[in-house]
Amino acid sequence: MSLLLAWPSGASWSDDDPPKPTQDEVRANTRMAVAPDQTEPAQPPQPIHPLSKAQRKALKDEHRVYSGKDWKGLTPEQRDAVIRGLRERNTPGSIFLIDVRTGDIYKFDPLPPTEDRNKTEAQRLSETYGVPIRYFNMETDLVALPTSVSSSDSSQTNRNNLDYALRGISLKP
Known part of the structure; x- marks a missing residue:
């Protein structure tokens, strides 16, 4: 007996190609508001494109300073x-990034000055830390994403994909 397993589209993602978030997810994960005891907003973390599993693992131990799961549970004011607390407790000029899909917050030491004006901060971070980092532009990159995905549409699509993928496969010996 041989068994062939087929994954429906969207059920899994390759390590090199993390799933794209929706516009709604990005807005929800990056939303901040001035804390009640403050008059000015904290400088928000720089949004970055979703990291792959390997990239997240490489950065997690040393650079992740706040988990996305915890971040998503906070109000915009919290x-x-x-972020205000993180900036106060770290070296001035520290770079804070937020993965727009997971909400994970990463911290990097300030980059040394450079004469090379051809490299962006994201390119310099990528070279320094060995993980490709792409800054997410909240104007141009956001509009390229789907607005939202309703759970009923998504689950129906997954059921249809699974039905199609398993068609003709018999589990009988």
Whole structure:
């Protein structure tokens, strides 16, 4: 007996190609508001394109300073307070990034000055830390994403993909 397993589209993702978030997810994960005890907003973390599993693993131990799961559970005002606290406790000029899909917050030491004006900060971070980092532009990159995915549409699509993928496969010996 041989068994062939087929994954429906969207059920899994390759390590090199993380799933793209929706516009709604990006807005929800990056939303911040001025904390009640403050008059000015904290400088928000720089949004970055989703990291692959390997990239997240490479950065997690040393650079992740706040988990996306915890971040997503905060109000926009609480997020402001968290970022304000992180900036106060770290070296001035530290670079804070947020993965727009997971909400994970990463911290990097300030980059040394450079004479090379051809390299962006993201390119310099990528070279310094060995992980490709692409800054997410909240104007141009956001509009390229789907607006939202309703759970009923998504689950129906997954059921249809699974039905199609398993058609003709018999589990009988």
